[in-house]
Amino acid sequence: MTSIILLSVFGIVNLFAGFAKNKQVLLPLVLVFLAIVFGVNLLDWNNTQTYFSNMLTIDNYAVAFTGIMTLTTLLLLPFSQKYISNNDANLGEYYSLMLFALVGAVMMVGYENLIMLFIGVEIMSIAMYVLAGSDKTSLRSNEAALKYFLMGSFFTGIMLFGIVLIYAATGTFNITEISAAQASALSEGLPDSIFVMGILILVIGISFKISAAPFHFWAPDVYEGTPTLFTAFMSTVVKTAGVAAFYKLMVAAFAASYAAWFPTLVAITVLTLVIGNIGAVIQTSFKRMMAYSSISHAGYMLMALIAFNESSDKSILFYSAAYSSASIAAFGVLKLVQDQRRSHLYEAFNGLGKTNPLLAFTMTVSMLSLGGIPLTAGFFGKFFVFSAVLANPDMLWLVVLAVVLAAVGIYYYLRVVIAMYMQPAANYDTIRVNSFSSFTLIVLTVLTILLGIAPALVSELL
Template sequence: MYPIISLSVTGLLTLFLGFSENKKIVFPASIAFLLIALATAFIDWNAPGFYFNDMLQVNNTSIVFWAILIISAILIMGFSEGFERFEFAQPAEYFAIVQFSLVGAIMMVSFKNLIMLFLGIEILSVAMYVLTGADKRNIRGNEAALKYFLMGAFATGILLFGMAMFYGATGTFNIGSGVFIGGDNSFFLWIGCTFMLIGMLFKVAAAPFHLWTPDVYEGAPTIFTAYMSTIVKTAGFVALFKVLSTTFSGLQDFWWIMIAVLVTLSLMIGNIGAVSQNSFKRLMAYSSISHAGFMLLALLGDHENALGSIMFYSVVYTLATISAFGVLMVVSKERIEKGRVYEQNDLFKGLAQNNGFLATVLIIAMLSLAGIPLTGGFWGKFFVFRDAASSGLFWVIIMAVLMSAIAIYYYFKPVLLSMSKKTSLESITINPLAKFIFAITTFGTIVLGIFPWILRSLF
């Protein structure tokens, strides 16, 4: 609970810092505020409890996910230093909205009541709509923000309708160890489960509710694309797990069929759609859809292991994604075409010759996203495959393995381009903070690829 209070207060303080004549203070202050929120998260360690009239549950599991979300935000915001002069007129607004959005993400992983889940989703979603259109001079970004908002509004309506059906069937918004199935409430529970799944799967970009993803990823400023592809996905899947494993655990024979179909669609659309992409951000958008399919696999297995698998997959996917988008941010600012940064795949041509450090970071990130051994991404896929195998869903696993083979093709596109001998870029400089973040994400990817149980043993 303490990070919610901390981030709410520091978000307001960040807005007031925007009135300061010295704009340079906003960035270090915002990082410090996030570090304070991270520290306060562990006040409740080994002290489980309920807050806000039992609508919010705090335990060690939720605290671990709080830490993952806040650390991810710190790593992403580390790339913001100096970017405000290119894309953002008021950096204080951006940093404040990021802090407010984390409040929503924290509520999504800690809710004990569907009303609290809805508040968390909306706090996070509204912040993402605003941040997507943060670069007001970018027409493509404005269009992406409008598309995201309109489609998100429909998804919110569908989610609320599902919650209303659940309330009508049970008379409560509280989640528990399952609900009574049978009698007159069965039909309403089926409707409620279906519509709530649709609303939540939109947030994690699972097919066929993914249509917003490529345009929004491409149109949003790259730093916010990295944010929504990591933090939003992590919070969304934890919330989805809690809903299915508690609220609708008695309906597992009903919803697992839908999840299996959605896994198939997400993997096929995500991986096949990425093959033809020339834009790196659109490639990563379709990659995000495919990874949503892999994370959904964990929900089809044993619930005792599923949360741990989701946690591990979220961490390794976040590390690799931050590395990939971070390299794109650093490299793309060196090449401006028609007043905008260049973000096509061939931007990385000759990167190894130009800057070996950045090329190494990019290559390791792509290998991890592809699930190559000795990277964290390999074990992330291994754990979700193991969970699916425990339920006997071998046909889904076979299809997922085939889609992983296709993924190697498009993930190796930027890898091969980076090792080309021809480059159109001048010498690339990296500020020390960005270099430090790259070191953390790359080292974490390798360590978790060699010693996965360091993290997996937490659950």
């Protein structure tokens, strides 16, 4: 709770600090803010409290996800240094918008009321629409913002429609009361088509937010057009918040109607896995590949969701942590490469192993982690997800499908590794990397490997 207030206040402070002549102070300022939020957030551990007359519950689930999202943002921001050197006038606003998006994300993992979920989604999304278009002179960035905004508001409308239908059927927005209402309805054996309709429409709305297929069409274009720093934010924090909110919704509100939504979610999961992985194979741009890869990872997280048992939440938590640390490192390297080589195609990475061993190594570890190879966090992410799903032996086919697609994943993740180590450097210069970015990359790599050796650090939290 304190973290929401602090984030809002810090966001406003940052906005005003943006007027400062010396842009150098902005980054340290926002990093300190995030560190404070991270620390304060931890104080709520094992201390479940409800706020605003049952609108918001900060329990361990919320604290854990808030922690991961704050840390993700914290580790992402060091890569924004180029903006400072360009003396971009709007830097303060960008930082503020990210903090505001984080406010929305925290609401999405702690909501107790569907209205709060809606507000959280909106706060986060509106900030993201602006950030997507923050490269004002780039046509692609403008296109991304417009596309994201139009599609996003459309699906927000759909979400609201679902919420209203649920309200019509149960007479409440509170998820605990919804759960109770449907349980009593089911005990009387009443099939309530309005209620089921509401669930499915709400599912569609949230699926859009986590770019699950078949509601993913916006993702590749938006990811590609958005400035890389904010793409990274979009594919980590926004996705984590979306999946966490999704799972909470299904468990806390709709657990009793499991049979009604389960087939739909299985279909969404399968489509997401297939489209994400197959789509990534045919890309020539690394950044677009990462967009499809983020779709496929949404699929793996949805697998943990549809497993729907006691290990689902920790699987999702661990998977988000593993996925975020690897993605940020990958996007960080991409940003450094892109800033200098003006390209986000695979070829831009040629010879990086020779010119910048650190960047190449970090990228390799991230790719192996995203591919789910042991020694990296991604392996245990997949492991926990597969275990959660296999607890129901009837779902074996889904694991087999995911296994085959994970092998496909290796194919496209390795392409950049091959470009870095095995293709000649084609007279590219060494990429200039400041020491702060290098330090962050090392931290991220250590984190990825640490979670790959001692996964209990995160998986035992919930």
